[in-house]
Amino acid sequence: MQKILVFVRFSINKKIVVYQMNKTKTWQEIASNYKEGTIHTGRVIKMFSYGCYVELEEGLVGLLHLKDMAWLTTNLKPIDFVSCEDKIEVMVLEVNEEKESICLGVKQCTQNPWVGIAERYPEGKRVKGQVTKVIDYGCMVLIEEGIEGIVHVSEMDWTNKNMQPGHLVSVGDTIEVMVLDVHEAKHRMSLGLKQCLPNPWRQFEQEYQINDSLTGKFEAFYPFGLFVKLEWDLSGIVYSSDMPNNLEDLKKGDELKLSVLSIDAERERIGLKVISTES
Structure with a gap:
C-alpha cells in the first residue's frame, strides 16, 4: 500500500507551522471511510478567526468553518463555540480528493431550525424577540434559538422612513415585531416593527x-x-x-x-x- 505524507499549513503569530500527517491511507480510502453526511468524533487542534482544525484520527485533519459551527453565528467567534483539545461531534460535509481536504460541520449534526419555519411563523404573526445587532439599514432580531430576522429601517416607523435605527432600538431590547416574509431555503425572515404600532x-x-x-x-x-x-x-x-x-x-x-x-x-x-x- 502506498504511504503518503500530507501537510496542513497554518500560521501562529505570522509564522508558518506545518502539521504533518503520516498516513498509510490513500485519499480514495479516506473518502470511503469518511463519506459525506456521516458523523464522527474529532479533537480541536487549532483555532482561527474563521474556524478551527479538527483531527479526526491521527494525522487526519479537517476544517470546521465558523458558519458551520451553529445555525446562528451573528456577532460570534469560533472561540464562543469550541476550544483547543475539545472533543466534538462533526459531520463530513465534503471530501475533496483532488485538493486533499475535508470540510466539517457541527450544526449539521442537529436539526435545522429553519425547517418548517413558515408553518411556525406565518406571515402576519406577531412575536417578541431580542435585538442582537443594530445596523445602518435596520436591526437583527433573535426570534428563537438559531432563528434571526431583519427589521428594515423602512419597517421601523410609519412616518420616518430614513430614521437612524439606533435612535429607536438598542442591542438587548425586547421588542414585538410582525412576520412579513419568510424564505426557508435562504434562511431569511423579514420582520416589521411599525406593524405592531398604531398606524x-x-x-x-x-x-x-x-x-x-x-x-x-x-x-x-x-x-x-x-x-x-x-x-x-x-x-x-x-x-x-x-x-x-x-x-x-x-x-x-x-x-x-x-x-x-x-x-x-x-x-x-x-x-x-x-x-x-x-x-
Whole structure:
C-alpha cells in the first residue's frame, strides 16, 4: 500500500507551522471511510478567526468553518463555540480528493431550525424577540434559538422612513415585531416593527372625510407643490394646482388652513388644498 505524507499549513503569530500527517491511507480510502453526511468524533487542534482544525484520527485533519459551527453565528467567534483539545461531534460535509481536504460541520449534526419555519411563523404573526445587532439599514432580531430576522429601517416607523435605527432600538431590547416574509431555503425572515404600532395613516382616514377642514404647518416647497406637517407626525401634499399665488413668503412652521382632497392610507398619501394662511 502506498504511504503518503500530507501537510496542513497554518500560521501562529505570522509564522508558518506545518502539521504533518503520516498516513498509510490513500485519499480514495479516506473518502470511503469518511463519506459525506456521516458523523464522527474529532479533537480541536487549532483555532482561527474563521474556524478551527479538527483531527479526526491521527494525522487526519479537517476544517470546521465558523458558519458551520451553529445555525446562528451573528456577532460570534469560533472561540464562543469550541476550544483547543475539545472533543466534538462533526459531520463530513465534503471530501475533496483532488485538493486533499475535508470540510466539517457541527450544526449539521442537529436539526435545522429553519425547517418548517413558515408553518411556525406565518406571515402576519406577531412575536417578541431580542435585538442582537443594530445596523445602518435596520436591526437583527433573535426570534428563537438559531432563528434571526431583519427589521428594515423602512419597517421601523410609519412616518420616518430614513430614521437612524439606533435612535429607536438598542442591542438587548425586547421588542414585538410582525412576520412579513419568510424564505426557508435562504434562511431569511423579514420582520416589521411599525406593524405592531398604531398606524397614523389609518387614524387620519378614520378621523377625517373629504372636504373636511384642518390646519397644518408648512414644511417645504417642491417643484410639484408643497408639503405640510399634520397631526400624528404625518405629511400631506398640496399640489401646485391647488395652491393660491400668495405663498412665496411662507417660512417653515407657518400655519396653513387646509381642506382634505384625498386620503390613501394604503399608499400613505394625503392630498390637501390651501384655503388660507393663519394670521
